[in-house]
Amino acid sequence: MKEVEDYENRMTTFSKRKTGIFKKMSELVALCGVEAAFVAFSETGKSHTFAHPSMEDAVGRLKSPLIDESPRKDDTNTDSLVGAYKRQKNEELKKLYADFAEELEMEEEKEKKLKKSKSDKRFDKKWWNAEGLSVEERKQMHQSFVELNVSLCGKVSQQFRKDGDGSSSDLAGHGH
Numbered sequence: 001m002k003e004v005e006d007y008e009n010r011m012t013t014f015s016k017r018k019t020g021i022f023k024k025m026s027e028l029v030a031l032c033g034v035e036a037a038f039v040a041f042s043e044t045g046k047s048h049t050f051a052h053p054s055m056e057d058a059v060g061r062l063k064s065p066l067i068d069e070s071p072r073k074d075d076t077n078t079d080s081l082v083g084a085y086k087r088q089k090n091e092e093l094k095k096l097y098a099d100f101a102e103e104l105e106m107e108e109e110k111e112k113k114l115k116k117s118k119s120d121k122r123f124d125k126k127w128w129n130a131e132g133l134s135v136e137e138r139k140q141m142h143q144s145f146v147e148l149n150v151s152l153c154g155k156v157s158q159q160f161r162k163d164g165d166g167s168s169s170d171l172a173g174h175g176h
Contacts, residue, residue, distance in 0.1 A: 007109070008106065008109070008110070010043070011042075011043070011102070011105075011106050011109075012106070014042060014043070014102075015099065015102055015103070015106075018040060018048055019095075019099065021038060021040075021050070022038070022050045022095050025038055025050045025052075026050075026052075026088075029052040029088075034052075035052060035053060035057065035058060035061065036050070036051070036052050036058070037049070037050065037051040037052075037055060037058030037059075038050040038051070042102065044105060046098075046101070046102070046105075048098050048102075049094070050091060050095065051091065052087065052088065052091065053083075053084065053087050054087060
């Protein structure tokens with residue numbers, strides 16, 4: 001495996017892989033009843049986290065691994081279930097927010113690139129500008145324009161002949 005070189009592809013890969021990891025972490029918590037935490041920092045330095053029951057609990061457990069700072073509650077306790085549900089929903093919303101924020105960041109980067117690309121394009125770079133072409137290239141370009149003109153005039157003439165007197169042209173009827 002090697003690093004994805006293109007920035008946009010790398011950010012897309014990061015987002016998709018992160019979402020996959022978060023999904024697996026949720027499954028692990030739901031299926032096994034474990035406490036879990038995951039932190040990743042994107043290339044932009046933004047942190048992306050998953051934690052159950054909370055990041056504070058996970059950090060507390062890391063600081064003092066021998067001391068269980070959160071007393072175990074009986075699963076039949078309604079308050080415990082409601083609290084767990086609220087924490088889970090909160091984490092899901094945090095993940096959604098992070099995903100949207102990352103997507104927005106990627107779109108803003110695309111917009112910057114597009115604006116830069118537009119500002120880099122000048123009139124002298126347009127396809128119809130013959131500056132910088134050799135005499136032979138200019139002759140070829142001229143011939144192409146002549147052929148295009150003849151072709152278009154032929155099509156218009158055919159259309160007028162088909163319409164008869166030219167008063168009700170199909171071109172006008174279709175808004176061309």
